[in-house]
Amino acid sequence: MSKGLPKRSENYSEWYNEIVKRADLAENSAVRGCMVIKPYGYAIWEKMQRALDDMFKASGHVNAYFPLFVPKSFLEKEEEHAEGFAKECAVITHYRLKANPDGKGLVVDPNAKLEEELIVRPTSETVIWNTYKGWIQSWRDLPILINQWANVVRWEMRTRIFLRTAEFLWQEGHTAHATKQEAIEETNKILEIYAEFAEKWMSMPVIQGVKTASERFAGAEDTLCIEALMQDGKALQSGTSHFLGQNFAKSFDVKFTNKEGQLEYAWATSWGVSTRLMGALIMAHSDDNGLVLPPKLAPIQVVIVPIYKGEEDLAKITEAVNPVFEALKAKGISVKYDDDDKQRSGWKFAEYELKGVPVRLGLGMRDLENGTVEVARRDTLTKESKPLAGIADYVESLLDEIQENIYDKALKFREENTFTVDTWDDFKAQVEKGGFILAHWDGTAETEEAIKNETKATIRCIPFNSAEEAGKCVYSGKDSAKRVVFAKAY
RNA sequence: CGGGAUGUAGCGCAGCCUGGUAGCGCGUUCGCUUGGGGUGCGAAAGGUCGUGAGUUCAAAUCUCGCCAUCCCGACCA
16 A cells, blocks of 8 residues: 555545545445445445434334336336436346356356346335335325335446445435325425434535426426535535425325325325445545544544554553543443554554544553553644543543534535626636535526536525525526525536 | 547556567565654565457567457436
């Protein structure tokens, strides 16, 4: 492993790729467009899963599992949905191989052609609504609040590890409701959960809003989203929550008898976040020394590195470390004591920085004499000497402080990189420089399309929190009641 | 699917133009050294040169085909 990471300022995407590789998060696999998530990266994903899963459960959702394969006829049923996903589907046509009659290896057995092709799920609405048909007869069967943790496949032309891979891991929630109002509330509730997760756990501020028609999920009536700003000034869609109306219920004929005794189609939502959040986490906080992890998602929150010469010294240091180690563990802090003699302390410092461990405690003979310990913060790269007595309490509060500081830093970055723009020239100039752009838009798909073609900037969302403000569309000059968020996006 | 490039040791690359013993850096292994920010020195191991054919006394090197990967477009969580 060579030293030094590429600089963010010089080559952002190379910096990103190198962090993913060098921090041991993931690597490209032998299969094009697919990644191997390595133990350290997967540990972060598991922490994300745990936090989200707890929130889903706390809001009344339960987990289930639906099949990987979708019959082609299912996918066809909802027209817009089918059209939206058709171009990126992996298709299974055969179910058997056989020995190659012309030599070595295996060939597809032409006699094993499937009657109907199976699609590897790009998302599960169709399979699930086909199933819900059997589960829903009465208003008493509703709501159904189900989530599943799964992998999906979308055959992307160009992939980037975590941000856009052919196969990725995610959770997909699929709910069914008796009323439109309830489904809309569900869609909103989930977006709140996503925003809370992004901000409280990932320390990543997000803008909540609604997608324009052209950016909407295929088959949805409305798509809500959280959008985050990455350090290179590009936006990243980090989670979506869809109000599906009765579209899928109609396509799969899911009707129930309401309290008035009338047959009605069920109302639906779906929502998801994926391993793309790993990419968001990396790009939101990390620096030229490597990964920076918010303590709540760090697999190792505190690492203790002994600085010693010879086994005797190490034994003494270990003796002093043990009560600290136990005290931290007792507080529920994940702590690692790295007394591995195979690497030197200097190497370890660099390594744990690269991996984003929030707090490092360094303990040497000098500390033992003075009753001190060196506390190093990953977020600020600062070091301070602290009394060893009571260090666990200090570290506990320090972790909270780091969690907040990372958020504050990201928020400050976003504020400094959010621009209010009123003229087309300013708009074009600002798109080049990056960041979120708040501008007026006349509400038409034509204008949206034209802006995208001319600048590559898209409408990330129509934000919930922005004030009503009469203005003129930055492109067409027509009337507009509200600013929307533009940016170049991943 | 269009345009461009690249395939040589685990990783990053040189060698190819001008055919003739396959090389460098990092990493790995071993020994000593060092140990509060990626120690230093020495030795060693490791390669069907993407693949198939052709030209030639001789091919990593020249010619043609194929495969794979990366970049730039169109498409996208």
